[in-house]
Amino acid sequence: MFNTATYNRSKVFTFAWTIARQELWFRRLPSSELRQLFPDALRKAWAEMKHRAALTIDCRKQPVRPSSAIWADIQNLENRATLGHEGLNQLAELQRAYHAACEREAEERARAEMEAKRKMIAAARGRFVSVTFTKKDGSERQMRIQPATLKHHLRGDTASESARKAAQTRAERHPNLMPVWDTEARAPRSVNLATISRIAVDGKIHTNGGIQQ
Structure with a gap:
């Protein structure tokens, strides 16, 4: 209706x-x-x-x-x-x-790939992860992150209602962005899951072509 x-x-x-x-x-x-x-x-x-x-x-x-x-x-x-x-x-x-x-199936594959990358990074918890992704200007960047550290620098439930709503809105509008903790900058950052080409964790390198030892 x-x-x-x-x-x-x-x-x-x-x-x-x-x-x-x-x-x-x-x-x-x-x-x-x-x-x-x-x-x-x-x-x-x-x-x-x-x-x-x-x-x-x-x-x-x-x-x-x-x-x-x-x-x-x-x-x-x-x-x-x-x-x-x-x-x-x-x-x-x-x-x-x-x-x-074809467009629908491509979008479904992209969402599945991004979710797999998100889970892989989050599963590292306190371990270090190296991610390589493409920035907006087309340049490639490598970032060393520690997933579990991020929660210690976020206000979470103590944040104001407006801040929580803003965070929820950002997550809904930009599902491809994953908040992470940049260990070199010692600050929270966001990485675009859609442009990540390489994830190194636990001695293994995950690329779009598969897993390398």
Whole structure:
């Protein structure tokens, strides 16, 4: 069900002004008439957003298919002698579904890889870990960290409510960032799990290509 209370009203109003401007141009009206067109444009914007929300819900109800299964269907269609109008439409839908499935699977793999790196680093506890990652400017950096030390420098439950909420918001918005304790800088830092290429712990080196002794 479409809930206007939780929808981004800013986007709705921006969309409504766009509709109003399009109507102004289409009807060749003076710019002074723009505000009078807005109420009707706002109704149209809400209706369109409701329609989009309903389509999103319908898509979520559809069974999730792996990209390999969709690709097999595409190959079957492309191997036909003739497709016709209906076949071409079906092929186009399958191709869109295939690209969406590939993106979804890539995101799932990335999340799984980041979670594995997070667990590997956290499991070191009081032991030292060396991580190599790529910074925003594209340069590579190596950091020596000690996971268990970080909690001794955080306020935790003694922190203010606003500080706890801010930390929770950062974690939700940036799940790829892991707070760590930099032993050389002797300060808390964050590493981007998505760009870590090497983790050295317990005499083993973990890279994207596997484990090296």
